Amino acid sequence: MSIALNLQTVATSAHNTLCRTQFMIDATDIRPDDRVVVIGQGSLEYLLGLVRAGCRSAVAIRSQALCRFEEVTADVIWFTGVVAFDADFTSTFDHREVPRVVAIELMQDCTKARLSEILGQLRSRGLVDQSVRKVAGRTVMVASRPTWLRRVI
Numbered sequence: 001m002s003i004a005l006n007l008q009t010v011a012t013s014a015h016n017t018l019c020r021t022q023f024m025i026d027a028t029d030i031r032p033d034d035r036v037v038v039i040g041q042g043s044l045e046y047l048l049g050l051v052r053a054g055c056r057s058a059v060a061i062r063s064q065a066l067c068r069f070e071e072v073t074a075d076v077i078w079f080t081g082v083v084a085f086d087a088d089f090t091s092t093f094d095h096r097e098v099p100r101v102v103a104i105e106l107m108q109d110c111t112k113a114r115l116s117e118i119l120g121q122l123r124s125r126g127l128v129d130q131s132v133r134k135v136a137g138r139t140v141m142v143a144s145r146p147t148w149l150r151r152v153i
Helices: 002-027 043-052 064-068 087-094 112-124
Strands: 035-040 057-061 076-082 101-106 129-135 138-144
Touching (some): 002 043, 002 129, 002 138, 035 043, 043 076, 112 129, 112 138
Parallel strands (some): 035 057, 076 101
Antiparallel strands (some): 101 138, 129 138
């Protein structure tokens, strides 16, 4: 009986991961030739989902701190399993080109003030089209540069 319970728990977790991965793919409008960087907890599961969806260029980086040392350019960046917006998170943008789309999956809800602050930082980098949604129990923020602004910045 406990074996069946464990299997069901794994299946539910896998289902939630698939739902979140598909949502992230749809929300960030990934094309097959996009360069995608997945940063954070669960990045391997998301990377596998990208491969299944036909993405030809994707990199998974487990730690935000390592991003400063990786010379990877990206059209799309996914931050997964974000617990807090610390210095490592903020400095990630200081060490790379501004991508076309950024998606941030929060492990827990943060205050409206903190959410507004992060959205403001993304806006200051040209990521002005923004949305915030709940997906499989987690808050997901998506910010992108509009087409007209991509030609300018």
